[in-house]
Amino acid sequence: MEEQKWDQSMGGFNAASRSQMAEAAAGGEESQRTLYPYVTGTSVIALKYKDGVIMACDTGASYGSTLRYKSVERIKAVGKHSLIGGSGEFSDFQEILRYLDELTLSDHMWDDGNSLGPKEIHSYLTRVMYNRRNKFDPLWNALILGGVKMGPKGAEKYLGMVNMIGTHFEENHIATGFGNHLAIPILRAEWREDMTFEEAVKLVEKCLLVLLYRDRSSINKFQVAKITTEGATIYPPYSLKTFWGFSHFENPAQGAVGSW
Amino acid sequence: MAGYMDLPTKGGFDFGLCRRNESLAEKKGLKIPGFLKTGTTIVGLVFKDGVVLGADTRATEGPIVADKNCEKIHFMAPNIYCCGAGTAADTEAVTDMVSSQLQLHRYATGRESRVVTALTLLKSHLFKYQGHVSAALVLGGVDCTGPHLHTVYPHGSTDTLPFATMGSGSLAAMSVFESKYKEGLTREEGIDLVAQAISAGVFNDLGSGSNVDVCVITKGKTEYLRNHLLPNPRTYVSSKGYSFTKGQTEILYTKVTQLKPKVDVSEGGDAMEE
Numbered sequence: 001m002e003e004q005k006w007d008q009s010m011g012g013f014n015a016a017s018r019s020q021m022a023e024a025a026a027g028g029e030e031s032q033r034t035l036y037p038y039v040t041g042t043s044v045i046a047l048k049y050k051d052g053v054i055m056a057c058d059t060g061a062s063y064g065s066t067l068r069y070k071s072v073e074r075i076k077a078v079g080k081h082s083l084i085g086g087s088g089e090f091s092d093f094q095e096i097l098r099y100l101d102e103l104t105l106s107d108h109m110w111d112d113g114n115s116l117g118p119k120e121i122h123s124y125l126t127r128v129m130y131n132r133r134n135k136f137d138p139l140w141n142a143l144i145l146g147g148v149k150m151g152p153k154g155a156e157k158y159l160g161m162v163n164m165i166g167t168h169f170e171e172n173h174i175a176t177g178f179g180n181h182l183a184i185p186i187l188r189a190e191w192r193e194d195m196t197f198e199e200a201v202k203l204v205e206k207c208l209l210v211l212l213y214r215d216r217s218s219i220n221k222f223q224v225a226k227i228t229t230e231g232a233t234i235y236p237p238y239s240l241k242t243f244w245g246f247s248h249f250e251n252p253a254q255g256a257v258g259s260w
Numbered sequence: 261m262a263g264y265m266d267l268p269t270k271g272g273f274d275f276g277l278c279r280r281n282e283s284l285a286e287k288k289g290l291k292i293p294g295f296l297k298t299g300t301t302i303v304g305l306v307f308k309d310g311v312v313l314g315a316d317t318r319a320t321e322g323p324i325v326a327d328k329n330c331e332k333i334h335f336m337a338p339n340i341y342c343c344g345a346g347t348a349a350d351t352e353a354v355t356d357m358v359s360s361q362l363q364l365h366r367y368a369t370g371r372e373s374r375v376v377t378a379l380t381l382l383k384s385h386l387f388k389y390q391g392h393v394s395a396a397l398v399l400g401g402v403d404c405t406g407p408h409l410h411t412v413y414p415h416g417s418t419d420t421l422p423f424a425t426m427g428s429g430s431l432a433a434m435s436v437f438e439s440k441y442k443e444g445l446t447r448e449e450g451i452d453l454v455a456q457a458i459s460a461g462v463f464n465d466l467g468s469g470s471n472v473d474v475c476v477i478t479k480g481k482t483e484y485l486r487n488h489l490l491p492n493p494r495t496y497v498s499s500k501g502y503s504f505t506k507g508q509t510e511i512l513y514t515k516v517t518q519l520k521p522k523v524d525v526s527e528g529g530d531a532m533e534e
Contacts, residue, residue: 178431181431181432181435182431182432182434182435183435184464185432185435185436185460185463185464186435186436186439186460188463188464189436189456189460206439207435209438209439210434210435210438210439213438214431214434214435214438246422246443247422247443248306248420248421248422249422252419252420252421253420
């Protein structure tokens, strides 16, 4: 009965808060809080380029120190204008995708020729994440939201991120997780405003390779996605070539017998 | 019957105080004092004719920069240098100690020191102290057997690598090395790559900053390029200067209080003994 009251006003209480309230009202007990993440995805990196935004990540999801799932899509298209990439707890990412589905569906049902742009979706996600954190029940993710929408000044590119405590910002290049330490130094040194798609992919692959070498939870199977005014394209997964041929690796103890 | 306190020590580390420390921490709630860390980016790489070592120059005391231009590349032997990260006192002391031991060894053998000698002396010392000597080192040099580069960890393990980074800025520097290192670099390329890696640490890690020091070691020649790059110059200096002449500050009122003389100087007294 309480549910019907919420449903009355369209865009009043949305999917995110509705489920929480229903739980609290039903049990009358303290709702359980997320204490640790279980199935986690590692870094996602994204950057703006000439025609839009490019985003990439690996397709692995770990269960603690086990590599449990090897074909997981952690980048999805949202609406007509955006891409979302998520690292952290994978079940929370799936829940966020469900909220975004409801959001874009009700937006579509207005049928007024308008559609939610990346800035609006980023703002929505920020509110959801921050409010959950305030209830001590966070969605354990770091999300990257990128997109392009036609505006009064032409195609406006947007790239922003939100994390589990609600910190959000906009930048020309963003990375989550280990990417912050390993990929951001490279992106800060080599990103330019007017990169072509090929150059952007090369830069992204440079970062993904370093992450593959130095992040223990990353795997050699990557997905690259792009979003332009023409729409979102998520490319099929592929591997990068690694190099292990340093002479020092062949016989490390050669100069120092007894060391390793 | 002699109590166990009277027996002579058999050598090795004395763990006698550990139980006392534990009970103090547990029962009395005494906090064990923390260590002063340097917060650093140090790197090394092997190029065609030798090794290049690099380091930033910031020493931190928590959130404060204690020394803007400290030296983190320590002398071990004329042909061996060592970069140090971790607790500043530990890196200084341990590199000084091993440097002295190497000098004595050179006198005894009459030969140039080898990098593996420094390596073994460092790792045995650090292992003996079970990680309590918090020194993470990048040791590099060229001896009669060729160029060598090693990393030494606080617990005493070592690695032999073509390129290495340590310290809080090690991930930023490693990202540069992993994407750009090749075998057979020339001297200029090696110095440039090391400078790029340290700059990545300087600009992307808060524990590292200020300038870039580089040290190039080849057979028979060592060049210590102190402050090879100065990417953080002081750009604004007040044109007015920092002198404060009388009359610059507005005086609201003046009150002069005479201090009463409290000390009576007495003549005489005992003369000081010679």
